[in-house]
Amino acid sequence: xxxxxxxxxxxxxxxxxxxxxxxxxxxxxxxxxxxxxxxxxxxxxxxxxxxxxxxxxxxxxxxxxxxxxxxxxxxxxxxxxxxxxxxxxxxxxxxxxxxxxxxxxxxxxxxxxxxxxxxxxxxxxxxxxxxxxxxxxxxxxxxxxxxxxxxxxxxxxxxxxxxxxxxxxxxxxxxxxxxxxxxxxxxxxxxxxxxxxxxxxxxxxxxxxxxxxxxxxxxxxxxxxxxxxxxxxxxxxxxxxxxxxxxxxxxxxxxxxxxxxxxxxxxxxxxxxxxxxxxxxxxxxxxxx
Amino acid sequence: xxxxxxxxxxxxxxxxxxxxxxxxxxxxxxxxxxxxxxxxxxxxxxxxxxxxxxxxxxxxxxxxxxxxxxxxxxxxxxxxxxxxxxxxxxxxxxxxxxxxxxxxxxxxxxxxxxxxxxxxxxxxxxxxxxxxxxxxxxxxxxxxxxxxxxxxxxxxxxxxxxxxxxxxxxxxxxxxxxxxxxxxxxxxxxxxxxxxxxxxxxxxxxxxxxxxxxxxxxxxxxxxxxxxxxxxxxxxxxxxxxxxxxxxxxxxxxxxxxxxxxxxxxxxxxxxxxxxxxxxxxxxxxxxxxxxxxxxxxxxxxxxxxxxxxxxx
Numbered sequence: 392x393x394x395x396x397x398x399x400x401x402x403x404x405x406x407x408x409x410x411x412x413x414x415x416x417x418x419x420x421x422x423x424x425x426x427x428x429x430x431x432x433x434x435x436x437x438x439x440x441x442x443x444x445x446x447x448x449x450x451x452x453x454x455x456x457x458x459x460x461x462x463x464x465x466x467x468x469x470x471x472x473x474x475x476x477x478x479x480x481x482x483x484x485x486x487x488x489x490x491x492x493x494x495x496x497x498x499x500x501x502x503x504x505x506x507x508x509x510x511x512x513x514x515x516x517x518x519x520x521x522x523x524x525x526x527x528x529x530x531x532x533x534x535x536x537x538x539x540x541x542x543x544x545x546x547x548x549x550x551x552x553x554x555x556x557x558x559x560x561x562x563x564x565x566x567x568x569x570x571x572x573x574x575x576x577x578x579x580x581x582x583x584x585x586x587x588x589x590x591x592x593x594x595x596x597x598x599x600x601x602x603x604x605x606x607x608x609x610x611x612x613x614x615x616x617x618x619x620x621x622x623x624x625x626x627x628x629x630x631x632x633x634x635x636x637x638x639x640x641x642x643x644x645x646x647x648x649x650x651x652x653x654x655x656x657x658x659x660x661x662x663x664x665x666x667x668x669x670x671x672x673x674x675x676x677x678x679x680x
Numbered sequence: 681x682x683x684x685x686x687x688x689x690x691x692x693x694x695x696x697x698x699x700x701x702x703x704x705x706x707x708x709x710x711x712x713x714x715x716x717x718x719x720x721x722x723x724x725x726x727x728x729x730x731x732x733x734x735x736x737x738x739x740x741x742x743x744x745x746x747x748x749x750x751x752x753x754x755x756x757x758x759x760x761x762x763x764x765x766x767x768x769x770x771x772x773x774x775x776x777x778x779x780x781x782x783x784x785x786x787x788x789x790x791x792x793x794x795x796x797x798x799x800x801x802x803x804x805x806x807x808x809x810x811x812x813x814x815x816x817x818x819x820x821x822x823x824x825x826x827x828x829x830x831x832x833x834x835x836x837x838x839x840x841x842x843x844x845x846x847x848x849x850x851x852x853x854x855x856x857x858x859x860x861x862x863x864x865x866x867x868x869x870x871x872x873x874x875x876x877x878x879x880x881x882x883x884x885x886x887x888x889x890x891x892x893x894x895x896x897x898x899x900x901x902x903x904x905x906x907x908x909x910x911x912x913x914x915x916x917x918x919x920x921x922x923x924x925x926x927x928x929x930x931x932x933x934x935x936x937x938x939x940x941x942x943x944x945x946x947x948x949x950x951x952x953x954x955x956x957x958x959x960x961x962x963x964x965x966x967x968x969x970x971x972x973x974x975x976x977x978x979x980x981x982x983x984x985x986x987x988x989x990x991x992x993x
Contacts, residue, residue: 411795415806418792422809422873428835429824445838483722491719498712499705506716513727515980517930519949520973523742523956523966524733525726530744547726554719579711608817610933611949615957626819630937644827651820662815666808670877 426655433457433649440645456649465620466650469628476538476624477606480545484602485595488553493583495554496561497569507558513551518611521547529616540616541624545609549602556601560594561587597668600661607658625654737966744960757967766943767968770951771975776860777947778928781867785924786917788868789875794909796876797883807880810873818870822937825866829853853938859945866934871927875920882916883909918987925983929976948972 432440434452460466495503495510525544534540564587572582588595610626617623623631632647662669699707738757742750761767796806813821828835831851840846852862886909894904932949939945941954952972956965 411798411800414791414795415800418795419806419809421869422813425821425824425828425869426812428828432827441833443833443838445833445835447835487718487722490715494712494715498708498715500709500712503712506720509723513723515926516727517926517949517972517976519930519932519952520969521727521730521734522953523737523962523969524730524735526956527733527737527742527744527962528730543726546722547730550719550722550726583715604815608819610817610819610936611953614936615953626817626933629817629823630819632823644830644833647823648827651824655816655820658815658817659812662811663808666811669811670881 429648429651429655432645433652435645437645456645457653460646460650460653465623466628468621469623469625470654472538472623473607473625476541476545477603479542480549480606481599481603483542484546484549484553485599488550488598489557489588489591489595490583491554492557492561493587496558497587510551510554513547514555516547516551518548522611522615525612526615535616536618536622538622541609541613544612544616545606548609549605552605553598553602556598557591557594560591564590593668597665597671600665601669604658604661629654734966734969737962738970739967740963742963742966744962750963753963757964758971760964761967761971766946767948767951767971769944770946770948773860773945774929774931774947774949774975777864777867777931778925780860780864781871781928782921782924784864784868785872785875786921788872789879789920792872792876793879793883796880807877810877812873813870814874816870818933819937821870822866822934825862825869826853826938829862856944859939863934863938863945866938867928867931871924875924878920878923879913879916882913886912918983921987922980922983925979926976929979930972948975 431447431449433456434454435446435449436453436455439446439449491510494500495507525547529535529540529544534543568586568590569582572586577585608626609624610630613624613627614630617627620628620631629647629650632643632650702710737750739752739754740750741753741756792810796803796810829852831837831849831854834849834852836852837846837849841849850858852858890908890912891904894908899907930949931947932953935945935947935950936953941950941958946954948968949972952965952968954965955961955968959965
């Protein structure tokens with residue numbers, strides 16, 4: 392009698408263990424399959440790409456699609472444009488944002504609370520809600536169809552976010568270091584530049600990476616403020632791979648997937664390297680329930 | 681720090697030679713504003729001015745490239761918006777999309793977070809893999825899925841046929857009755873892992889002793905979930921829900937890649953962008969932008985009042 396119930400308990404435990412791994416496997420497949428499919432589509436020739444029934448495991452993969460994509464000037468131009476825009480935006484946000492975050496995180500002064508509220512509300516600001524004003528400003532100042540327009544407009548989402556996350560980093564640093572620097576006769580700027588900034592390097596790396604990814608992935612402003620192919624960022628270049636009316640042979644899906652893989656791989660590598668810091672950065676600050 | 685000393689740190693431009701006679705608190709205030717200045721200037725230039733302009737244009741008939749200056753039309757744009765059936769279609773599509781994705785992302789995310797929170801071999805790589813869909817540009821993941829949804833050569837039709845769920849290929853992205861499901865599935869794929877990570881962070885701070893004590897008291901796993909896990913996870917749940925709702929309401933990229941400006945599948949953001957950029961109708965487009973802002977504000981207020989959120993600054 393006793394043995395029977397113990398056995399039943401044992402099978403139940405084993406069964407729930409199996410169920411657990413089944414759920415795990417389903418989740419893993421759901422997450423990974425689209426990537427597998429992008430890679431599969433990138434390494435098969437068109438003859439296999441557009442064959443029915445669908446070929447799941449390609450027999451003889453080729454890098455022809457990658458070669459063709461990298462050979463087009465427009466794609467390389469777009470990679471360069473994205474790197475220029477995202478890099479500039481990141482550096483500007485870090486420089487300006489670190490100073491602002493230092494002021495908000497380390498100084499007590501009147502008016503700091505309203506400023507913090509303004510910054511916080513801006514981190515949740517929908518990009519679309521300023522599009523009319525931005526678009527008019529950009530055309531007025533002759534920035535339309537220039538990469539400068541993107542640098543300018545991307546600051547709207549990178550800067551508040553940078554200030555907010557760095558502020559929480561600065562707050563965690565011990566006070567004595569700053570005071571020791573003052574006692575040793577360092578000016579406030581020296582203290583900031585020589586002591587506080589190096590100490591917050593991990594925070595700078597995280598926020599910089601997040602700002603870079605946000606700028607690299609942006610689409611709405613890039614679509615609205617540029618016109619000619621030579622000013623396209625990478626998201627635009629990949630968007631224009633397919634005409635709206637498409638469906639069928641005229642879209643070079645293999646090349647597009649190759650381009651997608653090329654653009655995605657560095658992001659995946661960066662994300663995997665910095666995963667812990669990214670998670671910390673994403674959950675820092677924000678709203679507390 | 682005596683009180684009068686910090687009374688008016690911003691009193692007009694203090695001459696710099698008075699620096700040495702200032703109290704520490706006065707100096708601090710000056711320095712703080714000096715450090716803040718560049719950030720404030722940028723915020724004014726990239727956010728405040730465009731926002732004020734957008735608000736102003738929404739009361740005018742501003743057109744880009746028009747020869748005459750814009751005319752003040754009062755509430756005309758907003759009056760038109762109220763009777764604009766395409767706008768209401770956009771609101772409906774956006775809200776439907778938001779409800780479907782936020783609900784499913786939350787439930788699936790919670791499931792994934794609970795699974796990943798238990799100890800098993802390969803947990804580290806699993807957690808890392810969860811960040812990957814989030815890091816990919818939405819435009820790219822939309823294109824990846826657009827290809828998978830292809831009506832003739834798409835893998836999704838092929839898989840469903842093999843399993844026997846469908847007999848004929850379905851043009852998922854063209855049919856009105858499947859378009860929303862298709863686009864929601866992409867957002868769910870991309871964002872559920874992110875929601876799971878937010879919830880996982882919340883799960884990890886719940887002390888094990890609570891569960892041990894509950895087990896001793898004879899509470900089963902389901903009871904433990906509802907009396908310990910869910911209440912203690914509330915802060916993380918609130919953050920995840922608010923983030924996701926705000927993001928879903930302003931969704932643009934995935935819809936634009938899949939449907940362009942197709943009238944029955946426009947979101948509010950697509951509708952506004954189309955007016956401002958494609959039609960150069962900045963006045964009406966700005967009114968739509970302001971309306972989007974109001975819709976989002978309604979959701980935020982609803983959340984804040986029902987979930988009693990405290991904003992931490």
